[in-house]
Structures are given as structure tokens and as C-alpha cells.
Amino acid sequence: MTERSRTMAGEGSIVLAIFMALCLCNTATTTPNMGWTVAHATFYGDMSGNETMYGACGYENLFKQGYGLETTALSQVLFNDGKTCGACYEIQCYNSTKWCLKGSIQVTATNFCPPNYSKPHENWCNPPLQHFDLSQPMFRKIGVYQAGIVPVLYRRINCIKSGGIKFEIKGNPYWILVLVYNVGGAGDITDVKIKGSCTDWIQMSRNWGQNWQTSTQLVGQNLSFQVTTSDGKMVQSDNVAPADWKFGGVYEGKNFQ
Numbered sequence: 001m002t003e004r005s006r007t008m009a010g011e012g013s014i015v016l017a018i019f020m021a022l023c024l025c026n027t028a029t030t031t032p033n034m035g036w037t038v039a040h041a042t043f044y045g046d047m048s049g050n051e052t053m054y055g056a057c058g059y060e061n062l063f064k065q066g067y068g069l070e071t072t073a074l075s076q077v078l079f080n081d082g083k084t085c086g087a088c089y090e091i092q093c094y095n096s097t098k099w100c101l102k103g104s105i106q107v108t109a110t111n112f113c114p115p116n117y118s119k120p121h122e123n124w125c126n127p128p129l130q131h132f133d134l135s136q137p138m139f140r141k142i143g144v145y146q147a148g149i150v151p152v153l154y155r156r157i158n159c160i161k162s163g164g165i166k167f168e169i170k171g172n173p174y175w176i177l178v179l180v181y182n183v184g185g186a187g188d189i190t191d192v193k194i195k196g197s198c199t200d201w202i203q204m205s206r207n208w209g210q211n212w213q214t215s216t217q218l219v220g221q222n223l224s225f226q227v228t229t230s231d232g233k234m235v236q237s238d239n240v241a242p243a244d245w246k247f248g249g250v251y252e253g254k255n256f257q
Ligand SMILES: *[C@@H]1O[C@H](CO)[C@@H](O)[C@H](O)[C@H]1NC(C)=O
Pocket: 048, 050, 051
């Protein structure tokens, strides 16, 4: 058996198992295809999306940063301490003719839906639940507002972003913090390295969300970056920031396809 046919056989039996489960319930409005997982979705904030800004991924004004209203917060198991920030999902409502609208949405993970262990009900962001807390405009594209919560099917998709990866440089001369956003491809960053014109590649560490840090002093040097995403792909952007880069500045590199 080739690697490919083994994979397909594996996926085939999972699909068959899901299909058989659905036939038993006999209430399905959509048949899950290969790669779709069952979860639930709610929404937070109003139609303006104001409450979705400055979330746990470290992104700031989501309109300015290109994410817009097409965003979601993730339950604890999906959020994975912020490692999934920037991942993209396609989501469709599932198994309710009453509450579901047709079609699917594509969203980027920008925030955390915290668990609450003292809540007897509505504790859908607690482990082990897979849950999407969408911006209200996104929820209302796939579900009826009055539903509050709907079952969904979701799958990871490639992130389509326009322009290059953006590097917002914050911190101070002794501690550089870089927010990495607008990442295409898999979207969720697993590794960032930085290089000054007078240094080798320096390993950065995740501070929170998609904020990456180093205490190497790099003021006055050109900055280059290597960004690796969860699929193992890496994009290198040379001399993204000129030698006179400024704290608070945003610099643009290359992007994944
Ligand atoms: C957005 O929320 C902030 C507080 O988080 C508030 O100061 C501001 O007035 C809100 N803007 C709108 C348009 O609701």
C-alpha cells in the first residue's frame, strides 16, 4: 500500500463511521464530508464586533490588521494556550432545520473563550469541548440569532491573507516584543526567529498569543525574520525592518501562499 492510499483508506473508514452514526440518528440535515468535525458555536459581542478586538491572541484593532469581523474565539482545547491563534476555519451549521442557515463561513482564530468551572450550564468552552465563540455577524450568517447556540461542522482551511506577514515591534531596547499577524497558509505560528544585520539567527519565544520576544539588543540593525507555521512550512523575510526601525512600527515581510 502506498502512503497515499493508506491515508485515504483511514479517512474512508472514519467517514463511514460518521455516516453510520448519522443514519442511526436520522436527524442530519447535512452529511459531514471528509475532514469535517462536529462542534458547537455561539457568539459574543454585538454586530459592530467591538468586543472582539484586543483579544487573547494579542491582535489589536482587527479591522486595521485585516481580520475584520471574520473571527472566532476558541474553547480551551482548540486554543491550546494561544498556539492556534491565527488558524483559519470553515464552519457550517449542522443538524437543525430550525436554527441553521445554509452556507458556510471562513474565520480566523483571534481570541480565547475561557472555561468556567463554576457554571452548571452554558459552560461550552470547558475542556474537552470543541467550541467556537464567533463574532455576532459571523454567527448570524450560519445560524438564527435566537438559537444562541448551534451545532456546527468545522474544518481547518488555508488562510488567505492579502499582502505580507506583518511584524509590529514593541517593547524597549532591552526586550523586544514582536506581534506577528496577517499570516497566510496554516496561519498558526509555531516558531519565530529574528536576525539583526550584526547577529546570527536568534530564537524567539512566545510571550502570549502571537507576541514573540527576545532580550537580544537589536536597535540600529536591519531585522530579518523566519516564521514557521504548524504545517512545518517556513517563510524567511530578509531586511524587513531598516536599521532605523522604530518601536511601535509595523513592517511587512513575505507570506505563505
Ligand atoms: C468599544 O468598546 C470600548 C471599550 O472596550 C468602548 O470604550 C467604546 O466606546 C466601544 N465602541 C463602540 C462603537 O461601541
